[in-house]
Amino acid sequence: MAYRELVRRWHEAVRAADRGHWDAALDAFGGIADPPARICFNMGCVQLLAGRPEAALRAFNKTIEKDNSLAVGYFQRGFVHLQLEMFEEALSDYHVAFNHLRQNPFIDYKQLGLRHILYAWEVLYSTAAVQCHLQQWQEARVTLEKAVVWRPERRRAILELALERVQDHLFLEPMLVPLGELFRPRKKEVEQLDSKDFLGKPKVISSIIPNDEYIGFEPLRPQKQGFYEPSADALRDAESGYHRVLARYRPQEPAGLEVPAGSLLFVLSRTAEGWATAIHDGQKLHIPSSLLEPASRMDKWKINTGIPLPPAQVPPSCLHVKQKPDPPGEENACANDAHMDSKMPPGCGDAPAGAARPAVLRLHCECSLVLRAGEAPALPALRALLRDRLAQQAQRGTLSYRLLDGTELGTVSGQEDLGKVWQQLTEGRLTLCCQDSDSHSGRPVLYQMLAQHSYLAQGPGDLEFSKGDVLDILSEVNKDWLEGRCNGKTGIFPKCFAVQTSCDAAFL
Numbered sequence: 001m002a003y004r005e006l007v008r009r010w011h012e013a014v015r016a017a018d019r020g021h022w023d024a025a026l027d028a029f030g031g032i033a034d035p036p037a038r039i040c041f042n043m044g045c046v047q048l049l050a051g052r053p054e055a056a057l058r059a060f061n062k063t064i065e066k067d068n069s070l071a072v073g074y075f076q077r078g079f080v081h082l083q084l085e086m087f088e089e090a091l092s093d094y095h096v097a098f099n100h101l102r103q104n105p106f107i108d109y110k111q112l113g114l115r116h117i118l119y120a121w122e123v124l125y126s127t128a129a130v131q132c133h134l135q136q137w138q139e140a141r142v143t144l145e146k147a148v149v150w151r152p153e154r155r156r157a158i159l160e161l162a163l164e165r166v167q168d169h170l171f172l173e174p175m176l177v178p179l180g181e182l183f184r185p186r187k188k189e190v191e192q193l194d195s196k197d198f199l200g201k202p203k204v205i206s207s208i209i210p211n212d213e214y215i216g217f218e219p220l221r222p223q224k225q226g227f228y229e230p231s232a233d234a235l236r237d238a239e240s241g242y243h244r245v246l247a248r249y250r251p252q253e254p255a256g257l258e259v260p261a262g263s264l265l266f267v268l269s270r271t272a273e274g275w276a277t278a279i280h281d282g283q284k285l286h287i288p289s290s291l292l293e294p295a296s297r298m299d300k301w302k303i304n305t306g307i308p309l310p311p312a313q314v315p316p317s318c319l320h321v322k323q324k325p326d327p328p329g330e331e332n333a334c335a336n337d338a339h340m341d342s343k344m345p346p347g348c349g350d351a352p353a354g355a356a357r358p359a360v361l362r363l364h365c366e367c368s369l370v371l372r373a374g375e376a377p378a379l380p381a382l383r384a385l386l387r388d389r390l391a392q393q394a395q396r397g398t399l400s401y402r403l404l405d406g407t408e409l410g411t412v413s414g415q416e417d418l419g420k421v422w423q424q425l426t427e428g429r430l431t432l433c434c435q436d437s438d439s440h441s442g443r444p445v446l447y448q449m450l451a452q453h454s455y456l457a458q459g460p461g462d463l464e465f466s467k468g469d470v471l472d473i474l475s476e477v478n479k480d481w482l483e484g485r486c487n488g489k490t491g492i493f494p495k496c497f498a499v500q501t502s503c504d505a506a507f508l
Contacts, residue, residue: 128143
């Protein structure tokens with residue numbers, strides 16, 4: 001048994017004995033496997049309190065078996081032998097107890113947990129009591145006179161009275177350890193039974209996270225790229241959330257935080273006096289509610305909290321075309337991201353009337369060539385194939401563009417769509433993607449993968465998909481990027497966002 005568990009049961013048994021629950025105390029002591037001498041001594045004392053001298057004798061026998069140098073054990077067993085009228089055994093126990101005193105006037109058992117001092121004169125007095133029962137009156141008188149030699153303080157009257165009773169051939173009452181005195185565990189060991197929380201509970205004092213009131217070691221909520229989406233329970237009222245500052249705010253306090261116009265902040269609460277408590281740039285401030293308007297979805301995507309994607313989901317750097325040439329003999333030769341810069345006149349299409357300089361149109365073209373396996377064309381022949389293929393793609397390819405909010409791709413299928421294209425012009429620049437509508441027809445699917453995370457396209461040539469979508473892998477761009485098809489769209493995506501479901505390869 002572990003010492004910690006022994007101390008726990010020992011303490012429980014002693015407390016039960018203090019309350020007078022003898023059986024509960026004995027059960028607790030009995031639950032200790034291979035009890036030491038002090039526990040056996042306690043069991044004998046409790047049996048005496050319960051009026052069971054035979055059981056007490058068995059317990060004291062075990063005590064002496066465990067520690068044959070424990071003088072108080074012999075002393076207490078001698079008392080039990082005397083109660084059971086086993087006078088010769090009692091006399092022997094008292095003699096052994098006195099010998100274990102080793103000419104010392106007393107033994108203090110406080111260090112062992114027993115609040116009792118065993119005096120030499122008490123052992124001699126009990127020895128004389130046994131000699132009286134054996135009708136050894138002269139020996140009893142000699143024993144008492146020997147006890148007087150030890151000069152017990154304030155006990156001479158007791159010994160003088162005992163001498164008179166022996167002279168009159170009257171019996172003496174033996175002494176014993178006071179009832180209720182037991183070996184107890186150390187106080188420090190008992191205090192250490194219960195675990196202590198030295199660190200205490202954590203408390204949020206300052207946080208850069210808006211409306212962060214969480215106390216613990218887990219995140220307040222799942223982190224998202226771009227901004228925090230507060231849960232409904234975290235919001236204090238319906239008007240909490242991200243807001244845009246309409247005009248520059250200068251606080252009256254010199255040490256106050258100045259907020260420029262157009263800044264985004266997170267409102268925690270509002271007061272009836274027209275003030276709002278908000279978080280801006282990691283600091284809490286008070287600002288008039290009249291200067292705030294709810295932030296749009298576009299505004300939220302511009303918020304930078306410094307939270308990156310999880311390490312396993314960070315898309316690796318996409319290599320340029322010239323950094324990832326296709327090896328000879330490849331079945332499919334794919335030319336991706338062929339950039340073409342074309343300067344458009346300001347009046348072309350529905351460009352903004354206020355544009356005073358030409359607009360730059362960047363075109364991303366993608367085409368596929370089907371070659372025979374094992375036959376690598378020469379460079380001039382390959383360039384000729386690409387020139388013819390790009391010319392065909394310019395006539396029948398599908399033009400697409402990404403909306404300003406970055407949510408989806410718009411397709412240019414007519415003049416009306418072309419007018420919408422020029423509305424997406426940003427700082428005089430516009431990016432289109434030209435993709436052959438049948439460029440992937442007949443291309444083999446190398447294998448399929450299952451999307452483990454949703455991927456938001458970072459460029460016109462990326463393949464956007466959601467968690468759980470099945471992706472058809474058309475080619476391996478490099479060790480980090482793959483070309484795939486999903487929901488009728490084709491593009492490249494980071495390999496770390498999906499796991500392979502099938503390894504069956506398809507060939508021409």
